[in-house]
Amino acid sequence: MSHDRLLVFELTILVLAIFLGFEVISKVPTLLHTPLMSGTNAIHGIVIVGAMVVMGQGHKDTLTWVIGFVAVILASANVVGGFVVTDRMLEMFKRRKPERPAKDDDNGAGPPP
Amino acid sequence: MSRTTTDLLYLVTIVTFILALAFLSRPDKARLGNWIGAAGMLLAIAVTFAQSSIVSYWEIGLGMAIGGGFGAVAARRVKMTAMPQMVALFNGVGGGAAALVSWAEFHRKAPLAGHLKVDIAIAIMLSALIGAISFAGSMVAFAKLQELIQGRPITYPGQQVVNALVAGSALAAGIAIAAGAEEQWLMWVLLACAAAFGVLFVLPIGGADMPVVISLLNAFTGLAAAATGFELENNVLIVAGMLVGASGTLLTLMMSRAMNRSIANVLFGAFGQVSPAAAATDSDGGAVRSATAEDVAVMLAYAHKVVVVPGYGLAVAQAQHDVRQLADLLEEKGVEVTYAIHPVAGRMPGHMNVLLAEANVPYPQLKEMDEANPEFARTDVVLVVGANDVVNPDARNNQGSPIYGMPILNVDQAQTVVVLKRSMSPGFAGIENPLFFNPKTVMLFGDAKDSITKLIGDVKGL
Numbered sequence: 001m002s003h004d005r006l007l008v009f010e011l012t013i014l015v016l017a018i019f020l021g022f023e024v025i026s027k028v029p030t031l032l033h034t035p036l037m038s039g040t041n042a043i044h045g046i047v048i049v050g051a052m053v054v055m056g057q058g059h060k061d062t063l064t065w066v067i068g069f070v071a072v073i074l075a076s077a078n079v080v081g082g083f084v085v086t087d088r089m090l091e092m093f094k095r096r097k098p099e100r101p102a103k104d105d106d107n108g109a110g111p112p113p
Numbered sequence: 114m115s116r117t118t119t120d121l122l123y124l125v126t127i128v129t130f131i132l133a134l135a136f137l138s139r140p141d142k143a144r145l146g147n148w149i150g151a152a153g154m155l156l157a158i159a160v161t162f163a164q165s166s167i168v169s170y171w172e173i174g175l176g177m178a179i180g181g182g183f184g185a186v187a188a189r190r191v192k193m194t195a196m197p198q199m200v201a202l203f204n205g206v207g208g209g210a211a212a213l214v215s216w217a218e219f220h221r222k223a224p225l226a227g228h229l230k231v232d233i234a235i236a237i238m239l240s241a242l243i244g245a246i247s248f249a250g251s252m253v254a255f256a257k258l259q260e261l262i263q264g265r266p267i268t269y270p271g272q273q274v275v276n277a278l279v280a281g282s283a284l285a286a287g288i289a290i291a292a293g294a295e296e297q298w299l300m301w302v303l304l305a306c307a308a309a310f311g312v313l314f315v316l317p318i319g320g321a322d323m324p325v326v327i328s329l330l331n332a333f334t335g336l337a338a339a340a341t342g343f344e345l346e347n348n349v350l351i352v353a354g355m356l357v358g359a360s361g362t363l364l365t366l367m368m369s370r371a372m373n374r375s376i377a378n379v380l381f382g383a384f385g386q387v388s389p390a391a392a393a394t395d396s397d398g399g400a401v402r403s404a405t406a407e408d409v410a411v412m413l414a415y416a417h418k419v420v421v422v423p424g425y426g427l428a429v430a431q432a433q434h435d436v437r438q439l440a441d442l443l444e445e446k447g448v449e450v451t452y453a454i455h456p457v458a459g460r461m462p463g464h465m466n467v468l469l470a471e472a473n474v475p476y477p478q479l480k481e482m483d484e485a486n487p488e489f490a491r492t493d494v495v496l497v498v499g500a501n502d503v504v505n506p507d508a509r510n511n512q513g514s515p516i517y518g519m520p521i522l523n524v525d526q527a528q529t530v531v532v533l534k535r536s537m538s539p540g541f542a543g544i545e546n547p548l549f550f551n552p553k554t555v556m557l558f559g560d561a562k563d564s565i566t567k568l569i570g571d572v573k574g575l
Contacts, residue, residue: 032143035467038196042150045154046354047338056170067217067220072173081184085196
């Protein structure tokens with residue numbers, strides 16, 4: 001694919017992603033806004049792929065090495081921290097019947113400390 | 114691995130991210146969605162490792178161990194109350210990573226004059242600019258929420274001029290890069306000015322508005338990641354980045370709408386006002402009534418209907434479990450207890466829901482603002498636990514108030530309002546609250562957790 005064709009293709013999926021992003025989020029209840037913000041935060045950690053490409057190349061000077069290394073560290077913190085924080089938030093929402101389940105399953109397992 | 118295989122596997126990652134976002138709109142599937150997204154991320158990382166151009170496995174692995182280790186420990190250890198600043202921190206480092214990738218790409222490609230295509234140059238410039246703003250801005254948001262620096266808007270004369278100069282310099286450097294200038298110092302100027310602008314742009318925004326700012330910067334990081342995708346001709350970066358960019362923008366708008374303010378008002382509201390707090394309200398010098406825990410315990414135990422209004426103070430004091438215990442105790446005595454949740458109570462939308470869910474408060478007892486407001490007239494006692502601005506009647510009555518027009522919980526329509534508060538100091542937004550001077554209001558001073566514990570003891574003793 002020529003560079004121009006590739007660019008047009010990339011712009012096409014970019015525009016589609018914009019509409020998809022709006023569409024998917026418009027149905028999220030307020031209750032889940034905080035986990036949603038955190039979840040999208042984890043997803044943009046995908047920039048780690050970019051950091052890996054920069055860091056992974058064979059012949060690089062010292063500056064590139066340092067920049068790439070720091071980028072990998074930052075992006076990994078974004079990925080791991082983002083998903084773990086989101087999971088911890090969502091853990092709070094684990095299934096609970098409208099009436100209190102009166103500790104009949106391990107679900108409640110006592111309040112956290 | 115061939116480029117085609119790589120791209121196909123990246124497509125799988127894209128699908129997992131879309132599913133993750135879709136599942137997040139359903140409380141029962143949200144957690145699964147997050148895991149699907151994490152699995153997709155793992156796949157993308159594995160696929161990238163398998164690319165033939167990647168040779169430095171050990172360095173990457175070491176960087177991942179350091180960054181991932183830090184992320185895991187920080188995310189595990191942080192208290193639920195400190196989640197907002199944690200999100201800000203992780204958002205910031207993502208933006209920083211995007212900016213660094215662009216810098217490295219510019220450094221690698223630019224010295225060969227004529228090598229840099231114009232669209233690549235634009236993508237590099239945008240990603241560096243937006244990423245650096247997001248990094249620096251998120252760090253300031255983190256510092257404000259962590260109370261490392263003061264939460265109030267920081268303003269000074271000539272602020273707009275300084276901001277315009279810094280932003281202008283960053284843009285000028287960016288335009289030069291986009292126009293084909295390939296000197297490395299331009300990138301230094303771009304990154305330094307963009308980072309400085311990120312700091313300057315968040316400083317004048319009050320702590321209470323930080324959720325909106327974090328959401329906006331979250332969208333920024335997404336856009337920076339998408340631009341990085343154009344540099345590296347990488348679909349998964351483009352789609353995932355743009356998904357976050359678009360959804361984050363919509364979420365930001367939804368959040369400022371919940372405060373009945375325009376996004377421009379949130380971001381630039383503090384400019385030009387030297388001291389918004391001074392013009393707050395004439396509280397008539399009315400007296401403040403304070404009560405003891407015993408008095409309040411009696412009021413609560415003999416009420417028919419009690420509504421708890423939680424705010425950030427509840428989060429700070431970690432009092433959610435105690436509040437629930439008190440509510441259970443009251444229910445045993447036949448009192449109807451519900452919780453009224455303002456959409457922006459706490460530091461993020463849904464913040465209170467998360468905390469109360471942690472304390473196993475049943476969903477049906479949580480009432481959203483529209484549902485809760487008509488109920489206050491029939492309510493005997495409202496227990497305001499560490500909330501302030503979301504119950505400030507000035508938002509309804511005082512056109513001069515900075516929060517005028519924000520929908521609030523009309524707690525002053527109840528028979529009695531009990532406010533649990535540490536002291537008479539104004540709230541996070543720095544605004545005086547006439548509710549405290551209302552004859553219906555009694556104050557119960559002290560740490561929210563201590564006060565609730567005392568209330569529990571006293572209600573038990575009745």
